[in-house]
Amino acid sequence: MARKVAPVMTLMWATGMRVDYGTTLIELLVVLSVLALFSTVGVAAFSSLESRRLDRESAAVHTWLRAVRRDAMLKGTHLLIAVNGTQLQTSPRAGSSPLRRSNGVELALVAAGRPAASLCFFSDGSACPGYLELSNASGQRRLTLSWLGDIDVR
Numbered sequence: 001m002a003r004k005v006a007p008v009m010t011l012m013w014a015t016g017m018r019v020d021y022g023t024t025l026i027e028l029l030v031v032l033s034v035l036a037l038f039s040t041v042g043v044a045a046f047s048s049l050e051s052r053r054l055d056r057e058s059a060a061v062h063t064w065l066r067a068v069r070r071d072a073m074l075k076g077t078h079l080l081i082a083v084n085g086t087q088l089q090t091s092p093r094a095g096s097s098p099l100r101r102s103n104g105v106e107l108a109l110v111a112a113g114r115p116a117a118s119l120c121f122f123s124d125g126s127a128c129p130g131y132l133e134l135s136n137a138s139g140q141r142r143l144t145l146s147w148l149g150d151i152d153v154r
Contacts, residue, residue: 050104050138057105058134058141058153064088064099065132065143065151072121082118083107091118108133125149 065081068090072079080091088107089098101107109116111130120128127145134141144152 047138050136054105054134054136054138054141057101058143061088061099061107061132061134062143062151062153065145069121069125069127069149069151072123073125076123078120078122080118080120081109083109105134105136108135119145121149 068079068081071090077092082089082091084098087098087100109119109130109132111119111128116130119130119132126147127149129145129147131142131144134143142154144154146152
């Protein structure tokens, strides 16, 4: 006795078509776990990027401060360091050009434990004690000026 096969099923079998009833729960869980893994890696990479940006900016400010100190000693003048908009600059204008800050990094001048309008270097290389504080979403760095003109990064 021959089995009867529905003509639609025969047609689907002959053309290679198959009946798809949708995605399974396992497939859905695999896709969600892959998305969760990628988002976790992305968040970790972003926070590390912000930390590197802060380190790079504090190194640039440290180098600039050393150049300003050297200029004060070479010219025999008293130089004030102030924040003007988005840049650090000296007054009177020194040989080192103003330093532009990168976006996302905030800067504060502090002297004697209070916010200050400026810090300074004297002609002998000594400095007004105080610090520059750089901060962004990942943390903060402090560049401390001592009486002797030393610049310490923490």
